[in-house]
Amino acid sequence: xxxxxxxxxxxxxxxxxxxxxxxxxxxxxxxxxxxxxxxxxxxxxxxxxxxxxxxxxxxxxxxxxxxxxxxxxxxxxxxxxxxxxxxxxxxxxxxxxxxxxxxxxxxxxxxxxxxxxxxxxxxxxxxxxx
Numbered sequence: 001x002x003x004x005x006x007x008x009x010x011x012x013x014x015x016x017x018x019x020x021x022x023x024x025x026x027x028x029x030x031x032x033x034x035x036x037x038x039x040x041x042x043x044x045x046x047x048x049x050x051x052x053x054x055x056x057x058x059x060x061x062x063x064x065x066x067x068x069x070x071x072x073x074x075x076x077x078x079x080x081x082x083x084x085x086x087x088x089x090x091x092x093x094x095x096x097x098x099x100x101x102x103x104x105x106x107x108x109x110x111x112x113x114x115x116x117x118x119x120x121x122x123x124x125x126x127x128x129x130x
């Protein structure tokens with residue numbers, strides 16, 4: 001599961017840079033329009049993916065197919081939720097509201113599936129650490 005740990009760590013670092021950039025942009029501009037997007041990028045992108053990365057590094061996960069599904073739903077869901085939230089809040093491409101809302105909901109739903117998979121993984125993980 002070392003590979004899953006590295007993949008999650010790299011994506012969490014990408015989210016951390018984006019979140020920090022948005023925070024500095026808001027401070028410099030004096031506008032907090034991106035506040036909910038900034039918060040979700042840091043919490044579901046940086047923090048959650050980093051915590052998942054540590055989990056895969058520390059614990060011996062035997063359910064490799066479940067772990068792979070978890071890793072990719074976590075990445076896709078984090079990206080989908082935050083991009084969907086940005087599009088819903090800002091609608092930079094002037095898409096119909098229904099399309100934007102569906103993108104937002106799909107991203108959040110994939111992320112929710114990821115957290116359910118993580119819950120299942122915690123019960124399929126050996127109690128001894130690596």
